[in-house]
Amino acid sequence: MNTYKTINRRKSDRIYIGNVPIGDNAPIAVQSMTNTKTTDIKNTISQITQLKKVGVDIIRISVPTEESAKAFKIIKKQVNIPLIADIHFDYRLAIQSIKYGADCLRINPGNIGNKKRINEIINCAKYNNVPIRIGVNAGSLEHDILKKYKFPIPEALVESAIRHVEYFDSLNFNQFKVSIKSSDVFTTVQANQILSKKITQPIHIGITESGNFRNGTVKSSIGLFLLLSSGIGDTLRVSLAACPTKEVKVGYDILKVLGIRSRGINFIACPTCSRQEFDVINVVNQLEKKLEDIETSMNVSIIGCLVNGIGEAKIADIGVTGSYKKSALYKDGVRQKNKLNNSNIVKELEIQIRRKLDESKN
Ligand code: SF4
DSSP states (O other), rough: OOOOOOOOOOOOOEEOOOOOEEEOOOOOOEEEEEEEETTHHHHHHHHHHHHHHHHHHEEEEEOHHHHHHHHHHHHHHHSSOEEEEEEEEOHHHHHHHHHHHHHEEEEEGGGGGGGHHHHHHHHHHHHHTTEEEEEGGGGOOOOHHHHHHOOOOHHHHHHHHHHHHHHHHHTTTOOOOOOOEEESSSHHHHHHHHHHOOOOSSSEEOTTOOSSSSHHHHHHHHHHHHHHHHHOSEEEEEESSSSSHHEEEEHHHHHHHHHHHOOSSOOOOOOOOTTSSSSSHHHHHHHHHHTOOOOOOEEEEEEEHHOOOOOOOOSEEEEEESSEEEEEEEETTTEEEEEGGGGGGGHHHHHHHHHHHHHHHH
C-alpha cells in the first residue's frame, strides 16, 4: 500500500497469547470470535478453520456453561491457533477454561462478583502463565460507576477500567491487556484516548455491537482509524453481525489502508463507467475470491481504461489497463509485451499474479 503517513505506535508492555505477541510494537493482531454454539464442536472447529484461512491471529470462544467449557477443552486439542475463553459472571468457568487449555481469558471483573473470586482467577492465571483481557463494556458497567456518571460516558468507562487495572497491579499480576468498548464510536475513541495515557498495558480496540456488515464496517473503520492513526491499539476485533470471516477481512483491510499491516492482495480498481473495456467489477470480485489464499502483500490495479489505468499500473506490482479486446499488462510499473484477452481476463490475470508471487519468493 502506498501511504505517506507514518504512524507512531503508543509504547506498551508485551504479553503473549499463545505464541502471538501483543504490544511493544508487535504486529497488530487481528482477532475474531466464533458465533456457533461452543457445544457444537464440529461446527465450531469448522468456523475456526475458515477463520484461519483468512488470516485470523487469535480466536475468542464464549464459555457460558460447564458443557461449553468441556467442549472448549476438546476444541483446543484439535486446533492450533491461540484461543481466548470469554467468561462472564461465573469465576469457576474461568478457572476451568484455564485448566482446559485457554491461551487467554476475557473477563469483565465488574461482573465476576467479589474480590475473592477475582483473586482465585488471577492466582490460577498466574500459576498457569495465562494472560487476561480486562474487557470493559458500556453495556455492563458497574452499578456504582453508572450511578455516579448517570450514563456510560468515556470517563465512566475509564474509571471502571482503571479500577480493575489497579487491582490487578496490586496483586502483582501484569500479564493482561485492556479494552474499553461502546457501540458509540465517539465514546469508544475518547475513552481509549484517555485510557492510553494512564496505563502501560496493551490495548485491545474495537467498536462493540456495531451492527450488520455495512453499518458495522463503516462504524468500525471510522473508530479504528481514529485510534490507530494516533498510535492506539495493539490488537483489534471488528465486531459485525455477520460471518466472522468478514470481521477478519475488514480488520486487515483497515490495517492495510493505514499502511500498518498487510496481508494478501490490495486491489486498486476504478468504479467503472461507459469507457471500461472489460467488466472491472466482475473481474475484481472473482479475483478476490480466487486469491484469498495469498498471504503475501501485493498491489494489483485493475482499471477499465487508460484514463487512470496507466498511472495506477505504474505504481502497482501488477497492473491492468483496459483497452479494446486486449488489455495492457504492467509488472513493477513496466508495460509488458504480452496483453491479456478481455474475454479471459480473470484466468490470465490470476496466472500473472501467481507467477509474480513465485518470482518474488525466488
Ligand atoms: Fe471510467 Fe476509465 Fe475512470 Fe474506469 S478509469 S471509471 S473506465 S474513465
